[in-house]
Amino acid sequence: MTAATSAAATDFGNATPTHATVLIARIARVVRQRFEQALTPLGLRQRHVVALSYLQGHGPTAQRALAARLCMDASSTVCLLNELEDDDLVVRRRDRSDRRRGVVALSAKGERALREVNSALQAVEDEILTGLDGSERALLQGLLGRLCRGESDWGAIARDA
Numbered sequence: 001m002t003a004a005t006s007a008a009a010t011d012f013g014n015a016t017p018t019h020a021t022v023l024i025a026r027i028a029r030v031v032r033q034r035f036e037q038a039l040t041p042l043g044l045r046q047r048h049v050v051a052l053s054y055l056q057g058h059g060p061t062a063q064r065a066l067a068a069r070l071c072m073d074a075s076s077t078v079c080l081l082n083e084l085e086d087d088d089l090v091v092r093r094r095d096r097s098d099r100r101r102g103v104v105a106l107s108a109k110g111e112r113a114l115r116e117v118n119s120a121l122q123a124v125e126d127e128i129l130t131g132l133d134g135s136e137r138a139l140l141q142g143l144l145g146r147l148c149r150g151e152s153d154w155g156a157i158a159r160d161a
Helices: 003-010 020-042 046-058 063-069 074-086 108-128 134-148 155-160
Strands: 090-094 102-106
Touching (some): 046 063, 046 090, 063 074, 063 102, 074 090, 102 108
Antiparallel strands (some): 090 102
């Protein structure tokens, strides 16, 4: 972590903001910067990881359904999938039951890329959460999970990336 990133991650001035929203926004900015830095050597961006992770968790998915789940328009989805396909991270094929429908699946190389991403993100997480012990990290994970439960907006990350 750079000195500036470290300072930004831990120094919010003399007073802690009174609203959790402000704290979350500040921490999110630092996490996003570190996330992007960790992905750069892998040749990936956040939107790539969101799409690959979705496919890993849900299996082969109709291209139109993937676009809907990522909250992306059709042309943006095509551009994203072109990038992933060019890097052999996904495979697109026609649905045998409906030749008009494209199906997207994670490739073996995409699976390997996600393992590398998970290692890189674990390092970022360890860096960001360095001041928390194991039980505090577990508590934070649980609380964040509760905040996200029921959220289907994968696309907020993809759109903003």
